[in-house]
Amino acid sequence: KLFLANIHRSVNCKMRTGCLSFLCYLLITSYCIAQSAKPDTTFLSSAKEYQAALYNQFIRGQARLYNGSEYRDFYSKNDEHPYFGVDDWSFGDILYDEEIYKNIPLFYDIYRDKVITEHLLNGAKLELISEKVQRFSFSGHTFVRLQKNETKVISDGFYDRLYDGHTKVYCRREKQLQQKIESNDIIARFEERTRIFILTKGTYFPVKKKGSVLDVMGDKKQELKSFLKKNKIKYKDDREKAIVRLAEYYDSLNK
Numbered sequence: 001k002l003f004l005a006n007i008h009r010s011v012n013c014k015m016r017t018g019c020l021s022f023l024c025y026l027l028i029t030s031y032c033i034a035q036s037a038k039p040d041t042t043f044l045s046s047a048k049e050y051q052a053a054l055y056n057q058f059i060r061g062q063a064r065l066y067n068g069s070e071y072r073d074f075y076s077k078n079d080e081h082p083y084f085g086v087d088d089w090s091f092g093d094i095l096y097d098e099e100i101y102k103n104i105p106l107f108y109d110i111y112r113d114k115v116i117t118e119h120l121l122n123g124a125k126l127e128l129i130s131e132k133v134q135r136f137s138f139s140g141h142t143f144v145r146l147q148k149n150e151t152k153v154i155s156d157g158f159y160d161r162l163y164d165g166h167t168k169v170y171c172r173r174e175k176q177l178q179q180k181i182e183s184n185d186i187i188a189r190f191e192e193r194t195r196i197f198i199l200t201k202g203t204y205f206p207v208k209k210k211g212s213v214l215d216v217m218g219d220k221k222q223e224l225k226s227f228l229k230k231n232k233i234k235y236k237d238d239r240e241k242a243i244v245r246l247a248e249y250y251d252s253l254n255k
Helices: 002-010 017-036 041-062 210-216 218-230 239-253
Strands: 090-096 099-109 114-118 125-127 133-138 141-146 157-164 168-182 185-200 203-207
Touching: 099 133, 157 239, 168 239, 185 210, 185 239, 203 210, 210 218, 210 239, 218 239
Parallel strands: none
Antiparallel strands: 090 099, 090 133, 099 114, 114 125, 133 141, 141 157, 157 168, 168 185, 185 203
């Protein structure tokens, strides 16, 4: 019981579902052993050793994920934060160092372009090694790591994959830090910006205005214009959604 109590105290309350399920399994097996076993010291000692071995084996299975460095948190007096989405843990999946980890707590710092997770045991924020992060997803978004090519249109980093068809659409999400002094306090403000890229025929194209998108898909330009008009898609209202719709339709025309 003391062994299990120590485990329970060491595990952070935000531990992902898989770990909680495993600990519940240990508790259940401990209860079953206590109900069916003879109360001799040798048996209880063996049972504890067996449970400890199971727990350690589980931790070793996750060890490759928890080999980053401690993350330096950003503190602001006006609730500004460098993260994508909300300033709180979001649970998602990550492909890290060729291993998939599901339902783990994640932050994506788009100011530093770093993926953050929570250590399984002590609750510390860990900055994962970017080169080992192949993709991660949370809150309905999937980010993939791209590398700059010869044309240097894109830079190394994580991109929100908006559309993954024959044509692909990626969005680079960034925050730029602006600071000013007010009443002897440094006030931070993050200005968010997005850049969208279309990958077609092996080449990345940066796009912004509607015309630049239509130019990339120039061989079907008139059809795409008619598609926007027929479906009453207003490019300025939701640029990302409009580009995705155009890419989808463009792929359908090229089947």
